[in-house]
Amino acid sequence: AQSVTQLGSHVSVSEGALVLLRCNYSSSVPPYLFWYVQYPNQGLQLLLKYTTGATLVKGINGFEAEFKKSETSFHLTKPSAHMSDAAEYFCAVSDILTGGGNKLTFGTGTQLKVEL
């Protein structure tokens, strides 16, 4: 079964500073990888995804992530944090279900705090 590890349940950065949220996965097959963002009392919004092709993927709101197979990592970065980036971020890996369809296995999430 796939698994996802997000290092750091809470990350705090200053406005304008680099954001780095870490995600490592385990997968027995080439993975599909995702980052979602969740604002308080809202659903999950897709930030970006890696399926095939270019290993550096760009998403919404200036975020990007790089798939590194040798390191089994998919870290999320943003060059300059904004106050509106404060939210919880989830990394996920796609798995195949025995009944058909796919399943997302999520990390435990990283709460990003942006300070003035």
Added chain:
Amino acid sequence: SQTIHQWPATLVQPVGSPLSLECTVEGTSNPNLYWYRQAAGRGLQLLFYSVGIGQISSEVPQNLSASRPQDRQFILSSKKLLLSDSGFYLCAWRSGGAPTQYFGPGTRLTVL
């Protein structure tokens, strides 16, 4: 474009009462549908998924059930709620040929 709706947005129910949460998707046909629960300190847990009308698979045995009476409608139910059923319930859909899941706005359920 596709949209996903959930209702109600919030719900407070007494222990032992029934539950019905509804999820509908617009702008697509024959989606894969999912119910997740997000409980404090327990991350996101897949509860049920469906690849077609009347086809329901359960990931975790529990006090809940799901049904899919129409192609784009997914219902989560319980006959008698437990305190441990409290949480944030998220519905998601996926187009059959793509890996990405898209989430609804969620329902906050508090069982007292």
